[in-house]
Amino acid sequence: MTTEADTSAPATPAADGAPPASAVPTAPEGGNILGDQPGAAAPPTDVSSPEATQPGTETKASDTPGVPEKYEFTPPEGFAVDPEALNGYEGLAKDAGLTQEQFAKVTEYGLKYFHDQLGKQAEAQDLRVGNWMKETLADGEIADGKTLRPEAREAAGRVMERFGGDDLRKALVETGAGNHPAIVKAFISIGKAMGVASPPDTGNPVPQNAKGNGLDDIAARMYGNGA
Missing domain, CATH: 1.10.287 (Helix Hairpins)
Structure with a gap:
């Protein structure tokens, strides 16, 4: 019985052991089934294609x-x-x-x-600041459990007016530091050390004839003739 010879050319192996061209699967017409799915890996880019190396072809x-x-x-x-x-x-x-x-x-x-x-x-x-207030007012030396004692409030107010005024008061309120026991006690101690508010002592005027450079002359210029 005579059989027809297979006229198709056998697949020729590519160089370096690559699979024959006929063995490489091709994507069906109309797109890539997996590549079109959300999250699917993009098909490999043919690096030999001119478009692959042409500038301005990156996907935005x-x-x-x-x-x-x-x-x-x-x-x-x-x-x-x-x-x-x-x-x-x-x-x-x-x-x-x-x-x-x-x-x-x-x-x-x-x-x-x-x-x-x-x-x-x-x-x-807020909880932290509230606890600071409770601790401060519980100190019997400066408070009566509800508010600062009059002498403590007066001493702290003296520091406030002398060194900060409304800006310092506002900062202490906004940060909550005005309730902290250490801050309150420091203000009271400083106020007590300052004593009753009074005009600053400007000292004695410098003698006009004190022009020497000796220790006595320097002392006289700094402290007056009674030094």
């Missing part, structure tokens, strides 16, 4: 399917967003390939998370 974040050119975000009620900080965050979101929906969910979660953490820190600070 905005060219990624689902990534918008500009993200839109409306903060939840009671929240404020710094536009400059949000712009920097948008760049990171584009690099990560976030869609508009993903961006909105992640951003809202982040805002609420940090708001919650800041709230907890504020509560902890």
Whole structure:
């Protein structure tokens, strides 16, 4: 029985042990099934292609399917967003390939998370300052359990007026330091050391005839002739 000869040419092995050209699978027409799926690895780039090395062919974040050119975000009620900080965050979101929906969910979660953490820190600070006040008012030497004793309040107020005034008082209130036992006691001690408020002693006038450089002359210029 006569059989027809196979006229197809046998696959010729490529150099260096590479598989024959006919053995390399080709993608079906209409796209790559796996490559078109979200999260699938991109098909390898043919480095021998001129387009692979041609400048300006890199894929931009905005060219990624689902990534918008500009993200839109409306903060939840009671929240404020710094536009400059949000712009920097948008760049990171584009690099990560976030869609508009993903961006909105992640951003809202982040805002609420940090708001919650800041709230907890504020509560902890309020508790800390309250404990400072209780400890200060429990000190019988300077307080009666409810408020500072009159002489202690007067001494602390003397320091306040002399060295800081309203700005110092405001800083002590905003930071809570005005309730700290060590701060309160320091103000009272300084005020007591200052004594009753009085005009500063300007000393005696320098004698006009004290022009020598001896110790007595220097003392006379500094302290007057009675030195």
